[in-house]
Amino acid sequence: MIHYLTRQTGRILGFILLLIAYLINSSELSLATKYAKTNPALANRAIGVMLITVAVLLVGFTWFYKRQLKRNNPRQFGHYKLTIRRLSRVLFAFFIMLVVQIFWSQLILHHILPMPSNQSALDSQIQLLPFWNNVYGVLIAPVFEEYLFRGFFFNFFFAKNTRWSNLLGVIVSGLIFGYMHTLSFSVTTLLYASLGWVLAGSYLYFKDIRYNIALHFLNNLWSII
Template sequence: MKRGCPMATYLKRQVIRIIAFIVLLIIYLINSRQLTTATGYAKSNPGLATKYIGIMLMTMAVILALFAWLYRRQLQQGNPHHFKKRPFTTKSILQLFGFFIGMLAVQVLWSQLIVHHILPMPTNQSEVNAQALQLPFWNNFYSVVAAPVFEEFIFRGFFFNFFFAKNNRWSVFFGILISGCIFGFLHTLSFSVTTLFYSGLGWILAGCYLHFKDIRYDMALHFMNNLWSIL
């Protein structure tokens, strides 16, 4: 019996993984779009806005259950990086704050470049701020609580399980590099200097994930970063 071409099999598997990754991303974007729709009706039709909020919360619960189940299933099938729940200790919490300080340093540097008119203000940040004013509680809730969970599952958890599962130097290096670049691009939907800013934050988050090997640390770091940005 003839065996299939290894290269063809590999390419087919990668295409399936890319499609699966895109589908998971679309699921998350649909949920966030429900909040955008609710925000659009916040002033003109509060009742309809409330209905969309309810739909968003129900959808969020279903997606969270789906993502958590799929992530655990992936790790059960193959886990060369040895990702798992690890206890929070004084040392690990201090290290987590070290990553947080790194993210703050990137943002402070970037803000100074903007203040001194060396770099432009990110257009998407202005849009986010304007949207938050229409429906402040739910937009801030989504930004601080929901987005960190969903984005860490997608850009770190699923991404490394799909494409960079091997536990070696080059897999780790390119995994962090590409994960951050995708994270940056999807926050700007363009290739600009601002993309580099978000990519830098993505690289720190990816480094955090591979350092602690526990996605809860990454979610906590993302949570702290987003909370700081609205304070």
């Protein structure tokens, strides 16, 4: 019992540290955005630090993820060849995510639900520093978030390949994903949580995090088109 609690505590702390590393990296972009108009030199330095940090974290996250799979991988996560069937399933998952967002946007348009506050903040950041915020949101954030909320999360807390472990893992992963995008529990949290549930289900189905990254990339790209 003590060994189990110690191990789980270590996993929770490890996940928190990885999450903090990602949040620190994204805060460097926020700093650059804040000073983009008033102090371009400081903004450029912040972007430089952000890019270096991105490179270091991507190498570290990838190495750690592969190391975990070598130690314990009952679901046989790995690299699987892209086929027509897999591509069609990715596009179907993307379609589901679009339906969720279109439905939600209609609720906002008809004043049934409020505009997500984090979306308004994101739009403001993009206006101040469009190129780097779009690059980060479309290309970088999906990689970090898939490693965190699907790769590391399932390996840390729901490693057993059972029906209940998979179901509970999908539900909890989606809820945490939703909460991290709103930083509060609200109706809007369910929007992001539902997208997280699709991504978590896709991770278990494809068993290849690269498909998840591509799906997340498509979703974020669509949001800025």
